[in-house]
Amino acid sequence: MSLYLKYRPQDFANLIGQDYIRQTILNSIQKGTISHAYLFCGTRGTGKTSTARILAKSINCQNLGETGEPCGVCIICKAINENKLVDLIEIDAASNRGIDEIRELKENIQFAPSQSKKKIYIIDEVHMLTKEAFNALLKTLEEPPEHAYFILATTEVHKIPETIISRCQRFNFRKIKTEDIVDRLKYIADGEGFTFEENALELIAKQANGGLRDAIGLMEQMASEGELKFDFISQNLGLVGEEHVDTFFESLVAKSTAEALEKINKLVESSYNLAEFNREFIEFLRDKMLDQVNSNQSVEEIIKIIEIFSQAGIELKNTVVPQLPLEIAVIKVCEVSEGKISPPKENKEKDKKGFFGFGGDSKPKEKKDESEIKAAEQKQETEAETSIPEEKEQEKDSAVIEIPEFSLDSVKKNWQKIIDGIPTAFVKMSFKASSPIKTTESTLFIGLQSKFHKDKLSDMSNKNEILIALEKIFEQPINLEIQDLEVKLEPTITATKTQKSKEDKAPSLNEIAEEVFTFID
Ligand SMILES: [Zn+2]
Structure with a gap:
């Protein structure tokens, strides 16, 4: 029983x-x-x-x-x-x-x-x-x-x-408070003769998100040889922990949109409670802010981040897509404050293009993607014709558009934009699994560990989609070389890569669902 x-x-x-x-x-x-x-x-x-x-x-x-x-x-x-x-x-x-x-x-x-x-x-x-x-x-x-x-x-x-x-x-019936769940778990653990660490039970209770049945089920699963240990459980649940809050913050400060979004993606895959993560993150930011005040540093930026993520916290309660508020917060911090998007006007433009495919406007998603595909196809056939109206449209919203120079740094900076420019979900997903390695004058080298994704991207028509996406951003024809990812990478990338390697062999169900979701409402 x-x-x-x-x-x-x-x-x-x-x-x-x-x-x-x-x-x-x-x-x-x-x-x-x-x-x-x-x-x-x-x-x-x-x-x-x-x-x-x-x-x-x-x-x-x-x-x-x-x-x-x-x-x-x-x-x-x-x-x-x-x-x-x-x-x-x-x-x-x-x-x-x-x-x-x-x-x-x-x-x-x-x-x-x-x-x-x-x-x-x-x-x-x-x-x-x-x-x-x-x-x-x-x-x-x-x-x-x-x-x-x-x-x-x-x-x-x-x-x-x-x-x-x-x-x-x-x-x-209301969600049951974490303290109440912890009390009940203690009662049951005592009844079963389990030894437990107090924070282990808290961890389980938080994971259950107000559901006592889930909490008890989880405790039963995690009671390894009658012991409930925090480290064992957080490891088994694939939880983030403090150092992840830390690295998430680093990605934001570095304005690495793609990296920060990837971290959120990881949380979702590990079924981590996003509201809880957000809470931990805000607490972390508060500590940072107080430190900075004490050492007379400027706190302007950190306050901005706190405000953006506090807002996300409110929206997390009512969102249809659980990770969306955090993703928007990341983009706000990385792109808006960087001046890449000026909040009122260009934000709308971003949404129209469907930053994630399910961006903020009310147009049906399929339509957007159809138009993206069409745009891509047209561009392939008659480059000059399509690029003119596109430029005009952009001119309406912002006077000066900087064309980024083609370099490894700039590829990394524009990583998410490149991904967004790829019309087909599965191509997008496979490209997302890769890492930029180096660039030459007109060639981008990306690395992939998984054969599955490599095969996908080696297919000419799939590869073409990426080439078009790259060309759109850098305004020059770019070749793409795909390599096995055995090469040593810079520390920051290696960190995310090693985590990734586990599921890189084939895309996880979540990954597929997420990608497909961006196209099918
Ligand atoms: Zn009776």
Whole structure:
């Protein structure tokens, strides 16, 4: 049995982190005003089904306590604890979208309960029900038999018809606080005889992001030989740690957009909690700022970075694409403050071009990319013709456009722009996996470790896309040579490369998803 099930709360007193809900339900049990239909909403692992099962016990307990707590020892309580009560019907709407179950429910609901006083229906992931199943359920909810109670649970309340919601008493289960999760983990660790480092449990709790079930599952996975150690866990989770906050800051100061974006990408791949990373980063910046004040240095730039990342912190809460606010923050710091983008006007221009393909404007993404591809194709055929209108368009927004000289430094500086100029997702991805090694007068040498990416880029039509992207930026024809990456690189690049090498053999699922996502909405 998993630890989560073993330590599932069996009464309201042991329900973690949902004090308001516990008190409200206990009050209505005491007053005898239990509703016939409840809707429990909230993210996974916050205690919805556990609460539903405890409530089912309280409704049917033969020896109910004065506070409304189930006794836990009567025949009914025991039967529920052992999943044996036939009058407690649990339906998982996710499994087959509930058609058969709801039909059966309709047929059987009129019959009186067989063992206990009341029949309880718990419908988990209720948003998954089909339209027909919802309609059938609605009829039942409109006039439930006296002996029937419904507890609906969902992680996605917005998918539930208003007609259903309005029939139910609704509770929003909140994400559980880190401290509360840590307390529970300690309790379980003690119960299991695990030894643990306090910060190891905190790390697990933070990772679970408010979900107790995930936290317990993670702890179970990470309890190596009954020990929970911070280093072991952070290593296994591929977490960033302090030195990564440090190097992230260095990339920003060096204005290495590509490098900083790559670090964010790494965080996403390691499923690191981005909000938590951002918080750690801001704390780090604050320390830096205070240091600089103490030593009479200018703090203008660091304050700017703090402001930009604080804003990102707010946006992280509501974003559809988790890493987007941090990516925008990186670009703001590296490009805007560098003067490469002047905030109000040229920002828009950037967005139009789709810095990541999912940049800020409301135009459908496919369109943008189509136009990019078209532009690239046209340019191939008749260079002169297309370059003229393009220049004109740029002139509208900024008077002077500097053409960067072609050098290794400048390739690195414009790395992200080159990537953005490549129209096909998979080519973009393979190019992204490479590192610039050196340049000659008109040739760029890039290095790749993975054969997969090398093969992709060696293909002539793929290579052509990169050549066009390069030419767009440097305004001169450039050759591309692809080499095996055995060559020693400069320290900064080696650092990112060695980290990369592990998954460089083939692109990870995240990488593919991210790249494809930039093209398909
Ligand atoms: Zn009982």
